[in-house]
Amino acid sequence: MNPTLLLVLVVMVVGWGAFFVWRSRVQKSGGFAALARAHLNQRFGLSGDEQVSAAWNATTVPKLSTGEKVARAVGAAASVVGLGFEYVGRPLGVACTTKNRVLILDREDGVIRAYGPEQRPRFAATGKKGTQRASQTQVGFDAGAIMMLELPGIDALEIDLPEQAVSVLVGWSKGAEVAGLAGPYPAKGAI
Numbered sequence: 001m002n003p004t005l006l007l008v009l010v011v012m013v014v015g016w017g018a019f020f021v022w023r024s025r026v027q028k029s030g031g032f033a034a035l036a037r038a039h040l041n042q043r044f045g046l047s048g049d050e051q052v053s054a055a056w057n058a059t060t061v062p063k064l065s066t067g068e069k070v071a072r073a074v075g076a077a078a079s080v081v082g083l084g085f086e087y088v089g090r091p092l093g094v095a096c097t098t099k100n101r102v103l104i105l106d107r108e109d110g111v112i113r114a115y116g117p118e119q120r121p122r123f124a125a126t127g128k129k130g131t132q133r134a135s136q137t138q139v140g141f142d143a144g145a146i147m148m149l150e151l152p153g154i155d156a157l158e159i160d161l162p163e164q165a166v167s168v169l170v171g172w173s174k175g176a177e178v179a180g181l182a183g184p185y186p187a188k189g190a191i
Helices: 003-029 032-043 066-081 163-173
Strands: 053-062 091-097 101-104 112-115 121-135 142-150 155-160
Touching: 032 053, 053 101, 091 155, 091 163, 121 155, 121 163, 142 163, 155 163
Parallel strands: none
Antiparallel strands: 053 091, 053 155, 091 101, 101 112, 121 142, 142 155
16 A cells, blocks of 8 residues: 555544544533633623623724725726725624613624613614625625614714614614523634
8 A cells, every 4th residue: 555545544544533533522511602602701801690692793884084984996996907905993892681782892892782681772774785705604604784882972983784684673772672592603713
């Protein structure tokens, strides 16, 4: 038997064995959702009896000046030849908790802002389509949506996040509960 072929077979067998050992450990610890939820609890600084009940990745929509809008249009046209650029917003993580709070994590500077259950900012659906995101539960993409976050004393902020989060956050800002949600939980490392 060729030594190279034998080495390839041994590496494949060891790799598959390691995968099945890892998968069985994940299943014993509660599954992928439990691992993702534990990571999110740590990422949002939660401990004790407060846990993440649902979470989403989001991005702020930058407010562009007239010059920046022109530069963005030129960048979009230049992207055809591979030289384009685009203004992007700040990456955020949005989480609902079992104590009926909403947490917003600015992933660039690590600041977590907590709202609720009494003090609730206003989340409003804008009806604008957001960017598509790769689906974690099926093959394909999940639709995105733009929503407005209105905080007292601060300019309104547009946020691009998965479409399924819009109804949850709008309902919460009007008094609905988010404590009983059971996901979604982005994969570990996504937020």
